[in-house]
Amino acid sequence: MSLVSGLTSQSTSELALDVQDLCWQVDSRSILSQISFSIKRGQMLGIIGPNGAGKSTLLRCIYRYIKPDSGKIQLFGQEITHLSSKAFAREVAVVLQDTPHHFELTTAQLVAIGLTPHKGPFELTNAADRILISDALEKVGLTHKAKQSYEHLSGGEKQRALIARAIVQQPKLLILDEPTNHLDIHYQIQIMELLHSIGITVITSIHDLNLASAMCDSLLLLEEGKCISYGSPSEVLTEQAIGEVFGVCSHVTPHPQHGNPQICYYYGYEKGYDKGYEPGHENSHEKDRQQSQLNKNGSASLEDSGHG
Numbered sequence: 001m002s003l004v005s006g007l008t009s010q011s012t013s014e015l016a017l018d019v020q021d022l023c024w025q026v027d028s029r030s031i032l033s034q035i036s037f038s039i040k041r042g043q044m045l046g047i048i049g050p051n052g053a054g055k056s057t058l059l060r061c062i063y064r065y066i067k068p069d070s071g072k073i074q075l076f077g078q079e080i081t082h083l084s085s086k087a088f089a090r091e092v093a094v095v096l097q098d099t100p101h102h103f104e105l106t107t108a109q110l111v112a113i114g115l116t117p118h119k120g121p122f123e124l125t126n127a128a129d130r131i132l133i134s135d136a137l138e139k140v141g142l143t144h145k146a147k148q149s150y151e152h153l154s155g156g157e158k159q160r161a162l163i164a165r166a167i168v169q170q171p172k173l174l175i176l177d178e179p180t181n182h183l184d185i186h187y188q189i190q191i192m193e194l195l196h197s198i199g200i201t202v203i204t205s206i207h208d209l210n211l212a213s214a215m216c217d218s219l220l221l222l223e224e225g226k227c228i229s230y231g232s233p234s235e236v237l238t239e240q241a242i243g244e245v246f247g248v249c250s251h252v253t254p255h256p257q258h259g260n261p262q263i264c265y266y267y268g269y270e271k272g273y274d275k276g277y278e279p280g281h282e283n284s285h286e287k288d289r290q291q292s293q294l295n296k297n298g299s300a301s302l303e304d305s306g307h308g
């Protein structure tokens with residue numbers, strides 16, 4: 001598959017983000033190599049890949065925490081390096097996994113920080129701001145925690161509060177690093193649906209491939225800092241790619257509701273299933289599983305016992 005799909009041939013005015021040939025290295029070790037992709041306005045791009053593939057590093061380049069060695073990053077047609085810090089903060093909100101402690105703040109006060117790029121130095125919070133804050137808290141299900149100390153929230157509640165802060169910031173591009181970490185399945189789905197519905201362009205790293213498939217318009221699959229594939233969830237999430245990049249055997253079918261890939265993973269890697277599996281041979285896995293159970297019970301082989 002071409003690494004640069006039809007998305008990049010869109011007219012630049014349709015593009016929220018355009019990344020071309022991005023490279024970054026540390027101590028002569030290449031961390032990101034020749035990464036190119038783009039996102040159309042209002043769409044959600046998921047960055048997927050194994051641990052250490054370079055997902056967070058790519059996001060850090062986009063939100064200007066890291067300066068790439070080469071390549072271009074354009075936000076709505078403008079080089080990101082040309083924007084002042086304040087202009088950049090008005091355009092881009094970032095939700096990270098690890099955030100500094102905010103011991104002294106209530107949840108509502110933390111969410112109000114999102115207003116900062118839109119305020120003058122001594123400008124106070126007004127009635128419209130308060131509506132914005134309470135709407136955002138309601139969207140993430142935290143209205144009842146507004147006055148509670150942010151530090152006393154659970155991990156998932158903190159994550160939702162940070163997303164509320166990003167919503168209050170009213171960015172044009174929202175960058176999230178594994179936003180569903182810490183969230184239970186209800187909030188994983190709810191937060192991803194919320195991000196998808198608010199009309200903001202979103203780029204997010206995400207480990208859950210089924211969630212990425214359901215929610216993202218396009219996916220970028222990274223491995224060892226290189227783009228392995230880029231395109232729609234159906235183009236990227238193939239059994240072959242999942243096997244080659246993650247080393248996991250899977251069976252991919254269209255999801256009954258949304259039609260994008262639904263991945264069923266196979267288990268038993270300690271027994272070496274990953275080495276012999278070919279798609280369509282699900283029964284042999286079932287046979288192995290049963291054999292394993294028999295072994296645990298001190299019984300003979302499946303053949304001896306009349307199975308299979």
Ligand SMILES: Nc1ncnc2c1ncn2[C@@H]1O[C@H](COP(=O)(O)OP(=O)(O)OP(=O)(O)O)[C@@H](O)[C@H]1O
Pocket residue numbers: 026031049050051052053054055056057058
């Ligand atoms: N400042 C740095 N100095 C040295 N190595 C770095 C630096 N930043 C990142 N790396 C290395 O780059 C690689 C990619 O890291 P990165 O955090 O981007 O991966 P990731 O795909 O986000 O991983 P995970 O899924 O585990 O969060 C890792 O091997 C990491 O050790």
